[in-house]
Amino acid sequence: MGKERIENAFLEKQSANENLFVPYIMAGDGGLEILEKRIEFLKKCGAAAIELGIPFSDPVADGPTIQEAGIRALENGTTLTAVLEKLNSFQEKRTVPIILMTYLNPIYVYGVEKFASDCREAGVDGIIIPDLPMEEEAFIAESLKAHSIAFIRLAAMTSPIERLVELANRTEGFLYAVAVTGTTGARTVHEENVKAYLQLLKENSSVPVLAGFGVSSVQQAQDLGTYCDGVIVGSKIVELFYNGKTEEVKSLIKGSISNEYILG
Amino acid sequence: MTTYTMPNETGRYGNFGGRFVPELLMPAVIELEKAYEEAINDPKFIEELNYYLKQYVGRETPLYYAEGISKKIGGPDIFLKREDLNHTGAHKINNTIGQALLTRRMGKKKIVAETGAGQHGVATATVCALLGLECVVFMGEEDIRRQKLNVFRMELLGAEVCSVSQGSGTLKDAVNEALRYWVSHVNDTHYILGSVVGPHPFPKIVRDLQAVIGKETKQQIVEQTGELPDAVVACVGGGSNAMGMFYPFIEDKDVKLFGVEAGGAGLETNKHAATLSSGNIGVLHGTLTHLLQDNHGQIEEAFSISAGLDYPGVGPEHSHLHDSNRVTYTSITDDEALEAFQFLSKSEGIIPALESAHAVAYALKLAKEMKQGETLVICLSGRGDKDVEQVKSLLEGK
Numbered sequence: 001m002g003k004e005r006i007e008n009a010f011l012e013k014q015s016a017n018e019n020l021f022v023p024y025i026m027a028g029d030g031g032l033e034i035l036e037k038r039i040e041f042l043k044k045c046g047a048a049a050i051e052l053g054i055p056f057s058d059p060v061a062d063g064p065t066i067q068e069a070g071i072r073a074l075e076n077g078t079t080l081t082a083v084l085e086k087l088n089s090f091q092e093k094r095t096v097p098i099i100l101m102t103y104l105n106p107i108y109v110y111g112v113e114k115f116a117s118d119c120r121e122a123g124v125d126g127i128i129i130p131d132l133p134m135e136e137e138a139f140i141a142e143s144l145k146a147h148s149i150a151f152i153r154l155a156a157m158t159s160p161i162e163r164l165v166e167l168a169n170r171t172e173g174f175l176y177a178v179a180v181t182g183t184t185g186a187r188t189v190h191e192e193n194v195k196a197y198l199q200l201l202k203e204n205s206s207v208p209v210l211a212g213f214g215v216s217s218v219q220q221a222q223d224l225g226t227y228c229d230g231v232i233v234g235s236k237i238v239e240l241f242y243n244g245k246t247e248e249v250k251s252l253i254k255g256s257i258s259n260e261y262i263l264g
Numbered sequence: 265m266t267t268y269t270m271p272n273e274t275g276r277y278g279n280f281g282g283r284f285v286p287e288l289l290m291p292a293v294i295e296l297e298k299a300y301e302e303a304i305n306d307p308k309f310i311e312e313l314n315y316y317l318k319q320y321v322g323r324e325t326p327l328y329y330a331e332g333i334s335k336k337i338g339g340p341d342i343f344l345k346r347e348d349l350n351h352t353g354a355h356k357i358n359n360t361i362g363q364a365l366l367t368r369r370m371g372k373k374k375i376v377a378e379t380g381a382g383q384h385g386v387a388t389a390t391v392c393a394l395l396g397l398e399c400v401v402f403m404g405e406e407d408i409r410r411q412k413l414n415v416f417r418m419e420l421l422g423a424e425v426c427s428v429s430q431g432s433g434t435l436k437d438a439v440n441e442a443l444r445y446w447v448s449h450v451n452d453t454h455y456i457l458g459s460v461v462g463p464h465p466f467p468k469i470v471r472d473l474q475a476v477i478g479k480e481t482k483q484q485i486v487e488q489t490g491e492l493p494d495a496v497v498a499c500v501g502g503g504s505n506a507m508g509m510f511y512p513f514i515e516d517k518d519v520k521l522f523g524v525e526a527g528g529a530g531l532e533t534n535k536h537a538a539t540l541s542s543g544n545i546g547v548l549h550g551t552l553t554h555l556l557q558d559n560h561g562q563i564e565e566a567f568s569i570s571a572g573l574d575y576p577g578v579g580p581e582h583s584h585l586h587d588s589n590r591v592t593y594t595s596i597t598d599d600e601a602l603e604a605f606q607f608l609s610k611s612e613g614i615i616p617a618l619e620s621a622h623a624v625a626y627a628l629k630l631a632k633e634m635k636q637g638e639t640l641v642i643c644l645s646g647r648g649d650k651d652v653e654q655v656k657s658l659l660e661g662k
Contacts, residue, residue, distance in 0.1 A: 058431070058440050058563050060440050060443045061288075061444075079560040104547045105548060105555075105561040108545075108547055110560075131284045133284070134283075155287060156287040156290075156370065158289075158290075158292070163291075178287070178288060182447055183447055238380075
């Protein structure tokens with residue numbers, strides 16, 4: 001459970017000589033009833049873990065694709081409570097780690113301690129909170145620790161080296177390296193200094209480093225995979241599912257994790 | 265008596281405030297905090313700020329004894345702090361001029377801002393024109409439709425106005441989009457937030473820059489009456505004019521302070537913007553404060569006749585002053601504000617902004633409970649020219 005499950009799942013993939021791939025999906029986009037099926041599908045495609053977004057009315061770190069998915073999910077009546085209940089209902093059958101991505105306010109209103117405890121109950125393995133910097137995290141870090149849930153920190157390219165080192169030290173499960181100066185969403189190129197940034201994080205992190213934000217193709221995943229352990233892909237996956245292109249989801253994941261992929 | 269020293273070094277006002285922003289923005293808010301502390305301790309910066317406040321903004325603004333309404337009510341002597349007489353017609357420019365000077369000092373060349381009705385956007389576009397800064401303003405598409413003239417004003421001043429269609433297309437969504445823009449352009453861009461909201465150090469910077477309102481008022485009322493006022497009233501949306509007015513009076517415990525929120529169609533209807541009167545605590549736009557939200561932490565839309573009060577959050581320092589009972593927060597409905605709008609126009613020849621009309625409406629109620637010989641100050645935060653068309657159609661529709 002928790003931290004260990006993420007670490008073991010990642011080790012297993014890496015032992016099989018695969019790059020790590022964590023797809024992001026928005027909980028409730030398409031209805032909560034499809035969640036179990038979608039998670040199983042992603043697992044079969046080769047996902048190392050699933051990042052599951054909780055919709056929020058004011059998602060300042062997200063670009064248009066995920067914003068719109070969030071609006072659809074909220075219109076479906078999706079709540080944090082309902083997502084945790086749904087996850088709880090099929091946790092016995094699940095064989096892939098679940099990482100919740102949620103803005104702070106839904107947790108705050110839910111109650112921090114109850115949130116950590118209910119996550120544990122529901123078989124949630126890790127948490128990502130994009131609007132919670134190190135300076136403010138103490139009140140929630142303790143509860144997550146008490147329930148052995150991995151608290152995954154986000155690093156940014158604007159952060160000075162001391163902060164990056166501190167984030168690498170604190171993170172649990174893996175380190176989420178935001179690889180653009182911007183919000184989530186597809187981009188064609190990444191900034192040139194990404195390489196040095198990812199290498200610095202790799203040198204300072206005892207857990208895998210995954211690059212995310214703006215990754216939308218096998219090519220980008222392979223390029224970034226040269227400097228870190230893998231990628232997180234959100235907007236592109238959300239868009240493909242929304243348009244019913246599940247075969248493309250499969251080829252994106254399979255192409256990204258393969259170490260035999262021939263770069264075009 | 266203990267000295268009031270909020271915020272602490274982590275940007276907290278009691279339990280409220282802080283900085284809940286993505287890691288991407290942390291270096292920028294830390295840099296801003298440092299740059300601001302250096303600036304306000306630099307006599308040259310203060311001299312420059314004071315120069316522009318006097319020669320460009322037109323400060324100091326009068327504290328006007330409103331004899332007409334004082335006589336009509338027959339209670340306390342009522343004074344109006346005339347922030348409506350500032351350049352661009354409201355208190356907003358006290359903040360934008362200071363932050364624009366700070367931007368120049370930080371060596372940044374671009375400004376991003378949000379605006380609701382357009383007042384903060386116009387005040388930002390104005391100082392950017394003055395100082396030669398590039399300016400991008402995010403405004404909800406619903407607000408753009410309602411405030412066409414202010415959009416044109418901003419464009420005339422050289423700003424680019426970007427329409428925000430996400431969410432409800434109003435102020436809260438404009439803040440989201442301005443934050444997203446800042447995340448993507450943080451290396452060369454400063455975000456001029458328009459109220460005492462957002463992550464630390466914004467609530468402190470905006471309060472300090474607006475505190476000129478309260479400082480002048482304190483001096484002027486003593487000059488005119490020989491003593492401090494008995495009561496001070498200001499309207500609260502995000503709460504910048506109120507915070508600027510209240511701050512210099514916080515330690516003067518005999519001065520009663522009243523913050524007036526927008527009651528919209530009434531607090532019982534859910535169509536209002538009375539965050540402190542009926543919201544609960546949460547995190548929005550980088551700060552821990554009172555919010556209008558549902559049981560699952562989703563932010564709800566605010567409603568008010570006045571676009572400037574139409575925000576589902578409130579400055580964290582107001583939340584603190586509310587919890588510590590130093591300030592009394594109350595609300596005024598759309599109808600009451602509309603009535604006060606007309607009453608002040610007819611009684612004093614001053615057309616107030618609809619925002620300020622909320623403060624006037626509550627002050628008139630309060631005055632009826634006060635005695636002759638007492639004094640009451642109303643912060644008249646802006647002029648009503650921008651609202652005349654809207655009021656006309658509202659009155660004709662009745």
